[in-house]
Amino acid sequence: MAIKPKETVVPFAVHGEGTGVAQTLDAGGHVFHTDAYPAFGGKDEAPSPLFYALGSLTSCNQVTAALVAKDLGIQLGAWTFDIQGDLDTAVLVGGAEGNANFDKVEVRATVETDASEEQFATLISETARRCPVTQLFQRSGTEFVNDWTRAELPAAV
Structure with missing residues (x-):
């Protein structure tokens, strides 16, 4: 028998894709971007x-x-x-x-x-x-x- 999840549990899911240290993320249709400071290998084109x-x-x-x-x-x-x-x-x-x-x-x-x-x-x-x-x-x-x-x-x- 499958275990039924608690009714109070809300799943949060994010999908990310990227190259280098930059990434584009999708959180249920809300798209945002990350990057890093040059010292960390990034271009500082989006928030860390x-x-x-x-x-x-x-x-x-x-x-x-x-x-x-x-x-x-x-x-x-x-x-x-x-x-x-x-x-x-x-x-x-x-x-x-x-x-x-x-x-x-x-x-x-x-x-x-x-x-x-x-x-x-x-x-x-x-x-x-x-x-x-x-x-x-x-x-x-x-x-x-x-x-x-x-x-x-x-x-x-």
């Missing part, structure tokens, strides 16, 4: 996969926070994110022994919200717990800093 990894962290946090905010009964407005990933390239480029992962990733987020301080603290912790991309970074062993700032939600016009 590492930028996409950091970008997925910002957007996944925003999506997850929207779900958490709904559960908390709070509103969210505009967001700003600044993320920095510090990568020692000794393993990637030079083949040194060790972990090719980012040494440190820092998330700085500001979000407009009507949340109380207590609700905002819950928004941050629940978003970190429930965000698949945050969990990838946190569980990878990299030093992970998650610093969020609460901004007042503008009054409705």
Whole structure:
């Protein structure tokens, strides 16, 4: 008898094709491109996969926070994110022994919200717990800093 997949599982699939270090990817009809810095053998004609990894962290946090905010009964407005990933390239480029992962990733987020301080603290912790991309970074062993700032939600016009 075949095992039935869990009803809550949503498959995510990406198809990639490329030459050298450049690639074209298709995610369900959404096409995007990757390349690398010249030091890594690329032409720097598209974002590095590492930028996409950091970008997925910002957007996944925003999506997850929207779900958490709904559960908390709070509103969210505009967001700003600044993320920095510090990568020692000794393993990637030079083949040194060790972990090719980012040494440190820092998330700085500001979000407009009507949340109380207590609700905002819950928004941050629940978003970190429930965000698949945050969990990838946190569980990878990299030093992970998650610093969020609460901004007042503008009054409705």
